[in-house]
Amino acid sequence: MRAYPSLERTFARLAALEGASGILGWDSQTLMPDGAAEGRADQLAVLRGLAHExxxxxxxxxxxxxxxxxxxxxxxxxxxxxxxxxHRHAASVPGDLVEASSRAVSKAEMTWRTARADSDFARLAPDLAEVLRLQREIGQAKGAALGLSPYDALLDGYDPGMRRAVIDPIFAVLRAELPGLVAAIAERQAQEPAPLPLAGPFPVEAQRGIGLALMTAAGFDFTRGRLDVSLHPFCGGATDDVRITTRYDESDVMRALMGVLHETGHALYEQGRPAAWRTQPAGQARGMTLHESQSLIVEMQACRSAEFFRYLAPLLRDSLGRSGPEWEAENLHRLGTRVAPGLIRVDADEATYPAHILLRYDLETAMIAGDLAVADLPGAFNEGLHKLLGVTPPNDRLGCLQDIHWPGGAWGYFPTYTLGALTAAQLFAAARGAVPDLMAGLAQGDFGPLRGWLRRTIHARGSLAETGTIIAEATGAPLGPEAFLRHLRARYLEA
Amino acid sequence: MRAYPSLERTFARLAALEGASGILGWDSQTLMPDGAAEGRADQLAVLRGLAHExxxxxxxxxxxxxxxxxxxxxxxxxxxxxxxxxHRHAASVPGDLVEASSRAVSKAEMTWRTARADSDFARLAPDLAEVLRLQREIGQAKGAALGLSPYDALLDGYDPGMRRAVIDPIFAVLRAELPGLVAAIAERQAQEPAPLPLAGPFPVEAQRGIGLALMTAAGFDFTRGRLDVSLHPFCGGATDDVRITTRYDESDVMRALMGVLHETGHALYEQGRPAAWRTQPAGQARGMTLHESQSLIVEMQACRSAEFFRYLAPLLRDSLGRSGPEWEAENLHRLGTRVAPGLIRVDADEATYPAHILLRYDLETAMIAGDLAVADLPGAFNEGLHKLLGVTPPNDRLGCLQDIHWPGGAWGYFPTYTLGALTAAQLFAAARGAVPDLMAGLAQGDFGPLRGWLRRTIHARGSLAETGTIIAEATGAPLGPEAFLRHLRARYLEA
Incomplete structure (x- = not known):
């Protein structure tokens, strides 16, 4: 009896367990009643424990x-x-450590919800310290088995092959170049008349309708996915059941819509993975750098272009029953490309966003190395943000409590956001070169040309090749910061 | 090392798997996109397979x-x-049969949805035949191991200890008594002026609001449960996450509300199980006869009483903004206690409901015995319904396609509906004797006295005693048809 076919059967069962966990995780963040948290934590821990076994x-x-x-x-x-x-990743971590970590994460995520609402870091601190303790144990165990540092070992779990040795020189260029670039953009935008604001309220149902229209335009397959609401937007679910979420703010229509476009980019990747490998590891998304590149190529590269706003403007006017100069494409584009240092990562513009990541990367590498204690996190966060962007959170809700990643056990995940942004810029430049009618399509809400190119070069490759190979074959060059910096200069200083 | 504590740990893991399957099953019937059906079937099959292992x-x-x-x-x-x-139930069925049955059920349930909508039995027949084939195999395997007939073995899976030898004499009394009783009730109701109809439309949001108010009055704990919508109402979910569903008809406000009260009865049982045993087999609901007794004691015994309608009438008037003689308690009570033979089991009044069960019991025992083929089911169903109730379905949507149970793999489940109705009548009579202010409470929407008695005598006992013991200790007598027949005579002929 051959071993390979039996392995495919086993990994199909693992994919089913992963899908079950994906739906339960989605449910935890969208619909689950509070009193079910303990039972749900048990369910997820047992599923993960069985997959590990x-x-x-x-x-x-x-x-x-x-x-x-x-x-x-x-x-x-x-x-x-x-x-x-x-197998190597899993075999290097004892099963009881996996279950303990899953339980600690479920508990910390629930605590985070109320601690964040009340800006009460002290309430989260013990749960967060427990999550960190277990993440360090996992990093050490994996690192020892894989011949990596603990942080690289955690990073490799999200982005196979990615290393601090790759990230550090790229991030060094961003550290050097971005402050000057952001200052130049701010200076230029200060000399222009301010864009006209959009006055709310914008009813949630209308916002949801526009979101669904944009998802449809982008090519989201609703027979294999959903749009729902959660506190922190995400793309989750399972194969053939891709569920994205957003949150609605009645005073800010662009926030939910850009969130929907971002998660739709993730979803298109998930829905475009190679069907022939749908239950197998080779059919999964390659890693978080490529995943984030797909959300950002939709949200930032395609949908903050002047061309896309020519499609979006009449859709917004018709759906919201509004008119006036503030609803013209040019004004919307200027609103959508405003650069200003701020406190909240998920609200940041694309030029200041990397600073939020550089900060979190510095902090989490230090915490995993044991050089920064949980108790010292709020101070280090506030000091670091001030140094990088010149702004200081007035409380922890707007500071180190804003993200779910650390209580959620996603250590080693943050750098992939900015690596994804760099990849998106590099891919989009290549797509524009390869597909002549790409921008003309976007001006009419036709994502087909872009989606077709992404399906072929990224989505349909699944994990059949390495991230570096996929990027190099799609763009003709290895991943670097240059295309991203060129993109910022072109959009914000040269247009 | 003692074996018992390790067994408790293992069964807590099984309870977590069961809970995960419960939430995924709920999702399949409420929110899941169609294209996810195949993947969901894989997930449920793998979870059941692992639990079985x-x-x-x-x-x-x-x-x-x-x-x-x-x-x-x-x-x-x-x-x-x-x-x-x-263990005995599971060990008697091979693992591959369990997984095959789970997959066949998922497939048949999906087919049933469209076949029912289109009244196309032929489309469902192959999937249903496969489910039946596997149910017969399961019944034979369990029966051989447990020393039971295949049907008794399936029945025992839903209602431990229940046997055809117990059911048949009880059902024989119903077969003999009910036709005359139904005729007498119909004759009496025909002599009274017809109740005034309630004219719709009734907006779904208002209906949902009333449903939530009734659940709150009944004592449903919303921190550990939800109310949602599905084609076929059910009570599902997991421990501390009890999810009931209903369906809304804008032309019939009582239908959704009585459905909500029915499922709330199930939910109160689930939410009242003994907390100390929440992850253990002894902490689970005892079986489907007792479970159905809890839904029917709320819907039929408590909430179709004249007293309850005195509470419900002003709630409906205020919530719907209606007034007039048709919204008076007495008229609503007469509408809610109308007896008339009909086609649809879930819409049947309590006097004709048992006929629907007698029919399904006859048919499914014959199919499991191999005496009735799937192809002959529609004819046998229509003929049987005509014989028992004098009505004939004009198509299969209103006939043998109306219920999810057979495609859903729930063979041996139907008799517990009527056994539950008999138990509910027997329990309610005992409760009224034991709790003096019970009916006065219901007249004010106060379910506390009834709920307290049920918590003590039924809910909190979980599976710590046998069904027969629980009923006998609560009512002073073994389960029989007499209390139910007395209840029908008292409500419909003597009031």
């Missing part, structure tokens, strides 16, 4: 080794490599 | 045997007996 079962290493000697086509070979990678 | 693992029988010789208190002893029962 299957992935690290006594015969798994033998079957993986045996399959390596079997005749496989290149797709199967890539799939086997991904199976082995998953 | 755990329950039938090589050391489970040994641990159960070892625990029997350990010092246990009475609660632990009852818990161990339930563990052993679950």
């Amino acid at each position: 299957i992935l690290t079962g006594p015969e798994m290493a033998d079957r993986l080794a045996a399959a390596r000697d079997e005749a496989l086509d290149p797709g199967q070979r890539a799939n086997l490599a991904e199976m082995a990678r998953s | 755990i329950l039938t693992g090589p050391e489970m029988a040994d641990r159960l045997a070892a625990a029997r010789d350990e010092a246990l208190d009475p609660g632990q002893r009852a818990n161990l007996a339930e563990m052993a029962r679950s």
